[in-house]
Amino acid sequence: MKDVLITIKGTQIAADDPDVMELCAVGTMEIINGKTILTYDDTDSIKKTKNITTLQIDGDKSLSIVRTGVVESRMDIVKKHRTVGQYSIEYGEFMMGIYGEKIENELTEDGGRFFAKYNIDINMETFISSELEIFVRETKGRK
Numbered sequence: 001m002k003d004v005l006i007t008i009k010g011t012q013i014a015a016d017d018p019d020v021m022e023l024c025a026v027g028t029m030e031i032i033n034g035k036t037i038l039t040y041d042d043t044d045s046i047k048k049t050k051n052i053t054t055l056q057i058d059g060d061k062s063l064s065i066v067r068t069g070v071v072e073s074r075m076d077i078v079k080k081h082r083t084v085g086q087y088s089i090e091y092g093e094f095m096m097g098i099y100g101e102k103i104e105n106e107l108t109e110d111g112g113r114f115f116a117k118y119n120i121d122i123n124m125e126t127f128i129s130s131e132l133e134i135f136v137r138e139t140k141g142r143k
Helices: none
Strands: 002-014 017-032 037-042 052-056 064-071 073-078 082-089 092-105 110-121 127-139
Touching: 002 037, 064 092, 073 082, 073 092
Parallel strands: none
Antiparallel strands: 002 017, 002 127, 017 037, 037 052, 052 064, 064 073, 082 092, 092 110, 110 127
């Protein structure tokens, strides 16, 4: 297990209006059975809610995003497949579909880049198109 700096850029496009979110967090990276596991603390300092986010990357095939804590959710993005899951936020729960359009994995044990493009639907109607770009680099000397 390595300490890493995880930088995430998420772009969501609804009605031709892009919304970009960027997050930078210190976390850990490990490779287990060929899958890259990234974990970081996703605590909201304003709302004082504590969550842990785990990203499980399986080559260029899939990405699972699991959040535990106050907000519990799991999103599975599988290249060229549609998955359906329950998503919980502080205001309630709903079902959504996710179609993995494109996945690129350039991560190694030293870090690198991961990219996913996917569509989210509610009741089989495309709701939003999203892109997720993740950069990982090892942190040196962190105790």
